[in-house]
Amino acid sequence: MIVVLPAADGHIGGVVVETGGNKMVLDKAYAGTKPGSGATTPIEMSQSEVERVFSSALAARPIPPKSYVLYFVSGSDELVADSRPALEAMLAELSARKAVEVVITGHTDTLGASDKNDRLSLDRAQAVKTQLKDRLAAQGVQSDSVTAVGRGERELLVKTPDQTAEPRNRRVEITVR
Amino acid sequence: MDIMTAKFAVCCFCVAMALATPCAAAEAAIGQIKTETGTVSVExxxxxxxxxxxxxxxxxxxxVTxxxxxxxxxxxxxxxxxxPNSRLxxxxxxxxxxxxxxxxxxxxKKGTLAVKSGQIVRQTPEAMRIRTPAALLGVRGTEFAVSADGKSQ
Incomplete structure (x- = not known):
């Protein structure tokens, strides 16, 4: 059985299923198919059957990753006051998990060349990793479980044209997973 | 370079390759076990x-569960x-x-699997594929479940 589940964030892209030379798209919650049944179009699976077949697999799902956005005073490693609660919430989230990894992702605005922004965002992420080393270690998260990533200007929080200074895009996102 | 030096150089190269190979094999982890019950192993x-x-x-x-x-x-x-009784x-x-x-x-190969797709699929729909004995799935996102009975169909 293959069945699409309701997504917590409401986004259902779907699953393309190829079976026995036939191809179908399952793109609604509980749309499904049973390979070998000969069906060529999706059927709606009953929730009770899905729960019966998949209850153990569903119960074993990890806690989803959680992200926190932090802003720094321009040109410094000092958090803006508004971001302090997000940092504390991130640190608190660490203790809710049994095996924790932390991904620190730097983002820039579109000012400057995109390859320079890749470097800039990675440098910022690495600086934050160094800065948080002791506080993460105090929660049992050693540096080999912490990754610094630079996304440059690929993931703008606020869409802007190229060569636009936008402080809201210059941010660091910390994902706990 | 005389013949002995050449042999030594080749030998050094071989040793370097032999040492380098395990490093190359020790690739980065792709994931981490977050939940577990009962007996689970990796091949x-x-x-x-x-x-x-x-x-x-x-x-x-x-x-293998x-x-x-x-x-x-x-x-x-x-x-x-x-x-339980799954093989992925x-x-x-x-x-x-x-x-x-x-x-x-x-x-x-068999068993039951629940999936939530991630950044690979968000960037490139259908860049995540799951094969079962009976079907091939191209994933556009995000949450779904799939079972395989372990017999070829």
Whole structure:
């Protein structure tokens, strides 16, 4: 059985299923198919059957990753006051998990060349990793479980044209997973 | 360079290659075990060993649950969890953290699998594929479940 589940964030892209030379798209919650049944179009699976077949697999799902956005005073490693609660919430989230990894992702605005922004965002992420080393270690998260990533200007929080200074895009996102 | 020096140089090269190979093989982990109940093991390089929470998984690993269940979070934030009596091969996993381009191919040989896709699929729909004995799934996102009965169909 293959069945699409309701997504917590409401986004259902779907699953393309190829079976026995036939191809179908399952793109609604509980749309499904049973390979070998000969069906060529999706059927709606009953929730009770899905729960019966998949209850153990569903119960074993990890806690989803959680992200926190932090802003720094321009040109410094000092958090803006508004971001302090997000940092504390991130640190608190660490203790809710049994095996924790932390991904620190730097983002820039579109000012400057995109390859320079890749470097800039990675440098910022690495600086934050160094800065948080002791506080993460105090929660049992050693540096080999912490990754610094630079996304440059690929993931703008606020869409802007190229060569636009936008402080809201210059941010660091910390994902706990 | 005389013949002895040449032989020594070749020998050094061979030793360097031999030393380099295990380094190349010790590739980055692609995911980490986050939940586990009962007995769960990994088949890696022809040997089976038990898995526990916090262990890492690697490309080409096969995850096997007997009476247990397991949940894994991968480097692109995708998640997979297996019910009992399942067998899942992590055939191919490539992920560029900067561009989020990647590919994630796996095979559910038998059992039950719940999936939530991650950044690879968000960047490139259908770059995540799951094969079962009866079907090939191209994933556009995000949450779904798949079972395989273990018999070829």
């Amino acid at each position: 890696r390089g022809g040997a089976a060993k038990p898995l526990t929470i916090g262990d890492h998984v690697f490309e080409a690993d096969t995850i 007997a009476d247990g269940t397991v949940g894994i979070t991968f480097a692109d934030n995708s998640m997979m969890s297996l019910g 091969s992590l055939d191919q996993f490539k992920f560029d953290t900067t561009t989020q381009n990647g590919i994630f191919n796996s095979s559910l």
